[in-house]
Amino acid sequence: MNDTSKPESKPDLRTRLIDAAEFEIAEKGLAGLKARDVTGRAGCALGAIYNAVADLDELVQRVNSRTLVRLGAALAPASETSAPEAAMLTLADAYAVFALNNRRLWSALFEHRLPEGVGMPDWHRQDHEVLIARIGGPLIALRPDLPAEVLRLRVRTLFGAVHGVVHLALQGRLVGLPEAALRQEVAALVTALVAGARQLAEPEA
Amino acid sequence: MNDTSKPESKPDLRTRLIDAAEFEIAEKGLAGLKARDVTGRAGCALGAIYNAVADLDELVQRVNSRTLVRLGAALAPASETSAPEAAMLTLADAYAVFALNNRRLWSALFEHRLPEGVGMPDWHRQDHEVLIARIGGPLIALRPDLPAEVLRLRVRTLFGAVHGVVHLALQGRLVGLPEAALRQEVAALVTALVAGARQLAEPEA
DNA sequence: TGTACATCAGTGAACGCGCGTTCACTGATGTAC
DNA sequence: TGTACATCAGTGAACGCGCGTTCACTGATGTAC
Numbered sequence: 001m002n003d004t005s006k007p008e009s010k011p012d013l014r015t016r017l018i019d020a021a022e023f024e025i026a027e028k029g030l031a032g033l034k035a036r037d038v039t040g041r042a043g044c045a046l047g048a049i050y051n052a053v054a055d056l057d058e059l060v061q062r063v064n065s066r067t068l069v070r071l072g073a074a075l076a077p078a079s080e081t082s083a084p085e086a087a088m089l090t091l092a093d094a095y096a097v098f099a100l101n102n103r104r105l106w107s108a109l110f111e112h113r114l115p116e117g118v119g120m121p122d123w124h125r126q127d128h129e130v131l132i133a134r135i136g137g138p139l140i141a142l143r144p145d146l147p148a149e150v151l152r153l154r155v156r157t158l159f160g161a162v163h164g165v166v167h168l169a170l171q172g173r174l175v176g177l178p179e180a181a182l183r184q185e186v187a188a189l190v191t192a193l194v195a196g197a198r199q200l201a202e203p204e205a
Numbered sequence: 206m207n208d209t210s211k212p213e214s215k216p217d218l219r220t221r222l223i224d225a226a227e228f229e230i231a232e233k234g235l236a237g238l239k240a241r242d243v244t245g246r247a248g249c250a251l252g253a254i255y256n257a258v259a260d261l262d263e264l265v266q267r268v269n270s271r272t273l274v275r276l277g278a279a280l281a282p283a284s285e286t287s288a289p290e291a292a293m294l295t296l297a298d299a300y301a302v303f304a305l306n307n308r309r310l311w312s313a314l315f316e317h318r319l320p321e322g323v324g325m326p327d328w329h330r331q332d333h334e335v336l337i338a339r340i341g342g343p344l345i346a347l348r349p350d351l352p353a354e355v356l357r358l359r360v361r362t363l364f365g366a367v368h369g370v371v372h373l374a375l376q377g378r379l380v381g382l383p384e385a386a387l388r389q390e391v392a393a394l395v396t397a398l399v400a401g402a403r404q405l406a407e408p409e410a
Numbered sequence: 411t412g413t414a415c416a417t418c419a420g421t422g423a424a425c426g427c428g429c430g431t432t433c434a435c436t437g438a439t440g441t442a443c
Numbered sequence: 444t445g446t447a448c449a450t451c452a453g454t455g456a457a458c459g460c461g462c463g464t465t466c467a468c469t470g471a472t473g474t475a476c
Binding site (some may be wrong): 034035036046047049050055056 | 428429430431432433
């Protein structure tokens with residue numbers, strides 16, 4: 001059960017399987033992920049999946065975790081900007097750019113559903129929390145007047161708004177929207193939100 | 206091929222099938238829609254589907270069209286409010302309420318994907334256009350300074366923002382968010398957006 | 411009013427395929443003596 | 444250094460099931476004469 005001890009020379013099968021699944025999802029989308037393609041790419045037999053991992057579902061979650069970590073890294077510099085307005089703009093922009101550059105992997109984060117009752121495993125839920133926290137920083141700085149309770153919600157709302165615009169754009173319902181246009185729209189959204197939030201916080205500053 | 210002539214007494218099979226599909230989606234979600242369940246509920250044989258309709262896909266689109274029309278109707282009163290700020294608030298609120306009351310049918314609008322190359326049929330695309338136009342009215346009134354080109358995009362962005370918040374809430378990633386809270390968040394979002402847009406339009410009014 | 415024939419919506423068993431998962435087996439590696 | 448045995452990652456054919464779609468057939472309804 002423990003697999004963190006041996007110093008190995010080349011990637012073990014488990015890693016290669018996750019690599020392969022990541023590649024496949026990036027290439028064909030979550031719905032196009034097939035066990036046979038994964039093992040084919042990883043260079044092992046079909047059944048080997050079930051030695052390395054419980055399930056195809058777990059494989060997807062492992063890939064999603066990686067994506068969340070990479071997304072987090074992509075947002076890190078932005079979240080360290082000190083002026084909250086600027087931080088929010090760069091955060092949102094970085095988010096949009098990441099989504100554009102990792103369309104299918106990013107989509108997989110939201111498309112994946114576990115079978116009915118079972119919840120996200122903890123290790124995966126944590127990745128989410130970290131992300132939300134990173135996004136939340138600047139907003140909290142911007143609206144110190146709001147109680148923590150409300151802010152928790154509002155951070156998610158802000159995230160939802162930016163996410164929704166990017167999501168719709170990538171679905172292609174904003175047909176063929178080029179990168180520059182999307183980034184501009186996201187910027188417009190956040191600018192308006194920040195201006196609005198400011199004004200609401202200090203009505204006659 | 207023509208089916209608009211006869212005055213029939215009770216719903217014909219085609220209608221009953223769409224009814225049944227609508228019921229099934231509302232009950233189990235798009236992914237839970239099975240041909241056998243639909244025909245079972247409609248009270249006909251499995252094969253009858255293919256007399257009434259080309260495909261399960263078409264059946265889904267018919268249901269989605271109905272949902273779009275109902276959504277349009279739900280937004281109609283709001284879009285007739287004359288003051289643009291108030292109109293945007295009530296529109297967004299009506300949208301959130303509709304989504305909450307029609308979770309699975311509303312989700313189906315965005316979950317449905319056609320197989321690879323084929324595009325939406327025109328009758329379905331039009332339903333979308335009508336909706337966007339309805340949402341757009343107030344925003345256009347609010348920002349007469351922007352060129353039509355930009356406004357077209359911005360309407361979609363506004364829609365995307367509201368949509369994203371509602372979407373995330375219904376996914377349950379905003380765990381168990383009660384209706385009142387969601388409506389409040391949407392209101393906060395739109396309020397901030399409107400205030401921001403105002404301010405950007407007339408910097409020192 | 412009756413007979414023969416055509417049409418076609420509706421039937422449901424059967425087809426076919428995709429695909430995740432299992433499981434009896436193999437063979438390389440490690441351990442005991 | 445050599446032999447017997449245990450372990451277990453890795454194998455891949457086979458299983459099993461869900462499910463959309465087809466197709467040869469039925470039987471009610473309409474039309475012609």
